[in-house]
Amino acid sequence: MSADYQLHGDVAVITLNNPPVNGLGYATRVGITNGLERANADPAVKAIVITGAGKAFSGGADIREFGTPKALQEPNLLSVILAIEHSAKPVVAAVHSVAMGGGLELALGCHYRVAAPGAQIALPEVKLGLLPGAGGTQRLPRVLGVETALNMIVKGDPVSSEVLASLPGQKLFDQMAASAESLLQEALAFAAQAAARQAAGEALPLVRQLPCKHPQGDAYFQFARNMVKGMAKNFPAPAKCVDAVQAATKNKFDAGMAFERAIFVELMNTPESAALRHLFLAERAASKIPDVGDDVKPRAIQKVAVIGAGTMGGGISMNFLNAGIPVTILETKQEALDRGLATIRKNYEAQVKKGKLKQDKYEQRMALLTPTLSYDDLRDADLVIEAVFEEMGVKEQVFKKLDEVVKPGAILASNTSTLDVDKIAAFTKRPQDVVGMHFFSPANVMKLLEVVRGAKTAKDVLATVMQIAKKIRKTAVVSGVCDGFIGNRMIEQYSRQAGFLLEEGATPQQVDKAVEKFGFAMGPFRMGDLAGNDIGWAIRKRRYVEKPDMKYSKTADLLCELGRYGQKTGAGWYDYQPGKRDAIPSKLVEDMIAKHRQEQGITPRKISDEEIVQRLVYALVNEGARILEDGIASKASDIDMVYLTGYGFPIWRGGPMKYAEQVGLFNVVESMKRFARNPLDDARFWQPAPLLSKLVAEGRNFS
Numbered sequence: 052m053s054a055d056y057q058l059h060g061d062v063a064v065i066t067l068n069n070p071p072v073n074g075l076g077y078a079t080r081v082g083i084t085n086g087l088e089r090a091n092a093d094p095a096v097k098a099i100v101i102t103g104a105g106k107a108f109s110g111g112a113d114i115r116e117f118g119t120p121k122a123l124q125e126p127n128l129l130s131v132i133l134a135i136e137h138s139a140k141p142v143v144a145a146v147h148s149v150a151m152g153g154g155l156e157l158a159l160g161c162h163y164r165v166a167a168p169g170a171q172i173a174l175p176e177v178k179l180g181l182l183p184g185a186g187g188t189q190r191l192p193r194v195l196g197v198e199t200a201l202n203m204i205v206k207g208d209p210v211s212s213e214v215l216a217s218l219p220g221q222k223l224f225d226q227m228a229a230s231a232e233s234l235l236q237e238a239l240a241f242a243a244q245a246a247a248r249q250a251a252g253e254a255l256p257l258v259r260q261l262p263c264k265h266p267q268g269d270a271y272f273q274f275a276r277n278m279v280k281g282m283a284k285n286f287p288a289p290a291k292c293v294d295a296v297q298a299a300t301k302n303k304f305d306a307g308m309a310f311e312r313a314i315f316v317e318l319m320n321t322p323e324s325a326a327l328r329h330l331f332l333a334e335r336a337a338s339k340i341p342d343v344g345d346d347v348k349p350r351a352i353q354k355v356a357v358i359g360a361g362t363m364g365g366g367i368s369m370n371f372l373n374a375g376i377p378v379t380i381l382e383t384k385q386e387a388l389d390r391g392l393a394t395i396r397k398n399y400e401a402q403v404k405k406g407k408l409k410q411d412k413y414e415q416r417m418a419l420l421t422p423t424l425s426y427d428d429l430r431d432a433d434l435v436i437e438a439v440f441e442e443m444g445v446k447e448q449v450f451k452k453l454d455e456v457v458k459p460g461a462i463l464a465s466n467t468s469t470l471d472v473d474k475i476a477a478f479t480k481r482p483q484d485v486v487g488m489h490f491f492s493p494a495n496v497m498k499l500l501e502v503v504r505g506a507k508t509a510k511d512v513l514a515t516v517m518q519i520a521k522k523i524r525k526t527a528v529v530s531g532v533c534d535g536f537i538g539n540r541m542i543e544q545y546s547r548q549a550g551f552l553l554e555e556g557a558t559p560q561q562v563d564k565a566v567e568k569f570g571f572a573m574g575p576f577r578m579g580d581l582a583g584n585d586i587g588w589a590i591r592k593r594r595y596v597e598k599p600d601m602k603y604s605k606t607a608d609l610l611c612e613l614g615r616y617g618q619k620t621g622a623g624w625y626d627y628q629p630g631k632r633d634a635i636p637s638k639l640v641e642d643m644i645a646k647h648r649q650e651q652g653i654t655p656r657k658i659s660d661e662e663i664v665q666r667l668v669y670a671l672v673n674e675g676a677r678i679l680e681d682g683i684a685s686k687a688s689d690i691d692m693v694y695l696t697g698y699g700f701p702i703w704r705g706g707p708m709k710y711a712e713q714v715g716l717f718n719v720v721e722s723m724k725r726f727a728r729n730p731l732d733d734a735r736f737w738q739p740a741p742l743l744s745k746l747v748a749e750g751r752n753f754s
């Protein structure tokens with residue numbers, strides 16, 4: 052049973068005990084109701100305290116149980132809270148560390164609440180595409196007032212217990228404990244007093260009995276609804292939170308509860324909630340590497356060095372400076388070093404100007420940065436990240452030098468986006484210490500970090516990089532060594548499809564619009580213009596030699612031959628006005644494509660937006676499945692994390708692999724077979740990956 056029962060004099064203490072965060076799973080719920088029964092049946096017990104073991108009071112409903120029969124099995128959370136309210140003896144919640152979601156709702160069902168300072172209090176269900184489903188929308192407004200409660204419910208962000216306790220008129224906490232250490236003692240004393248007051252005839256208070264009103268009534272809720280709709284766009288939950296809180300102000304308590312419950316169930320079945328719950332679990336799963344257990348101790352990282360102060364080197368350095376870790380940055384020429392430093396300064400100063408960074412913080416960060424032209428200054432670095440030109444010869448020079456000078460045990464990482472990490476590792480006598488750390492541009496902004504595991508990369512090196520990634524607030528996903536790693540290997544197939552679509556009859560703007568309507572931050576052609584079409588051109592030129600039988604549309608090459616590299620040359624797939632970023636459809640490009648079609652003997656056809664989206668997204672799915680088969684990614688959810696955090700895939704669709712599951716793998720495979728019959732497409736590519744076919748045959752999903 053995941054709740055302990057102990058007597059402290061005449062007070063019974065029920066301690067939730069379901070690591071890691073005392074999620075309110077079935078066994079915990081049973082533990083609580085059993086404890087309540089036992090305490091109420093024991094004449095020696097006068098009052099009850101509910102608290103949590105370890106690092107949380109409770110993180111809420113057990114997310115791992117969602118979608119399983121156990122989630123619904125009685126006693127469900129509503130029944131547990133009802134049992135608390137019905138307890139004949141006073142029940143005091145002793146809240147510490149984390150009281151979130153169902154955990155806070157449980158506390159709100161108790162007669163009294165005593166809190167430790169520093170506890171994070173939240174109803175974060177909205178971040179899972181839900182609303183609080185065990186009375187949170189009905190009880191929180193009654194103790195904090197409608198506006199404070201609605202803000203917390205709609206945003207889902209934690210607020211500290213002392214901030215809430217200081218709000219005028221709040222009824223959330225009856226008492227603040229002096230510290231987390233003294234919480235239990237203080238809660239026990241409070242419970243004993245409550246029992247004495249009850250014996251003297253005082254009734255047990257219930258949050259449900261408190262009034263719930265807003266002075267402006269419906270006008271306030273209409274205002275709130277408009278605000279929320281503007282912010283929430285593709286997510287239905289936030290607006291529903293407003294409806295539920297409004298219901299608390301208009302209905303009797305039980306009717307409000309029924310209203311909340313109905314919406315909770317409705318939201319639970321939305322694809323948006325499924326995607327967000329997937330994201331929550333996928334993000335945490337990504338940090339776990341199947342063969343690197345908790346017993347693998349990470350190395351200590353106190354000093355970092357970055358080689359190359361260009362676009363990536365500067366951004367990479369900023370991540371560490373932001374986390375308070377000193378960085379030494381090395382260049383070959385003073386001029387390049389100065390330029391790199393000036394860019395870092397400029398980026399920080401822009402943040403200061405916008406009020407996002409305080410001047411003194413900016414100065415503290417810059418003080419942690421040491422520029423150098425000498426490898427001697429890297430001797431004591433614990434982690435070195437190379438971000439020099441993407442040429443094997445240059446990488447060889449750098450890694451040989453690092454091998455000579457850097458202390459034993461230091462981690463040597465490369466930010467290469469296309470080169471073979473195993474080859475780079477072989478330039479050193481310590482390949483076990485070499486790893487890829489593939490940041491995305493702008494490196495100080497983008498969340499994704501692909502951690503490239505070489506054939507010889509040591510386990511503790513991986514554990515260290517995963518740990519440091521968390522420190523610099525990146526989402527790290529492990530990839531094996533292959534051309535393009537996870538993200539770029541897949542995007543190449545997506546780009547190829549975009550090219551075929553142009554040949555067959557689509558315009559760049561039609562493709563971009565369709566994909567952006569699906570939810571991508573940017574379509575492939577606008578993206579190409581932003582990143583520079585010459586990058587893809589260089590990769591294709593290599594491919595034409597390495598893989599002569601691979602089929603490509605020539606349209607992108609023709610564009611580059613015209614010098615239309617994108618925004619940086621003032622023209623790409625679109626036209627641009629000087630100093631502006633608005634993509635203007637280009638007649639010249641349209642004519643260029645039309646001429647190319649004519650030369651190829653292609654009669655253009657009308658292509659639906661649906662076909663565009665399917666071909667681009669399913670190209671990601673098919674290559675993703677091959678990446679899984681090849682063992683480059685260890686799980687499908689890692690691929691989703693790469694696309695959600697690095698490639699602007701719509702969050703509410705959960706990533707390409709999750710999306711494919713939602714469409715149904717059978718349907719996805721059927722579409723692939725259809726695409727394979729299109730003579731202008733690449734029939735070989737559209738052979739469904741064997742893993743996909745196998746899953747369909749077995750009626751299974753990636754997960």
Ligand code: 3HC
Binds near residue numbers: 154182184185332
């Ligand atoms: N249920 C089950 N497991 C949970 C959980 C939950 N509610 N919340 C967190 N966990 C697990 C994580 O999956 C992770 O597991 P792992 O170690 O196996 O990967 C572990 O706890 C630690 O999580 P974090 O890495 O996030 O640890 P932090 O210390 O950084 O944060 C936290 C702890 C603040 C509790 C954070 O995990 C969090 O925000 N959790 C989500 C809480 C939440 O959304 N609760 C609402 C649930 S829905 C609900 O209650 C419905 C109700 O209204 C009916």
Ligand code: NAI
Binds near residue numbers: 359362
């Ligand atoms: P960049 O050209 O902006 O910067 C490279 C810097 O390295 C220059 O400042 C150059 O002076 C310096 N340099 C060259 N040789 C050196 C040496 N021997 N020692 C020290 N410094 C040296 O290039 P960018 O874009 O920053 O790319 C760097 C690396 O990051 C490449 O491997 C690239 O593939 C990778 N990458 C680039 C991304 C991007 O979007 N630009 C994204 C992800 C990875």
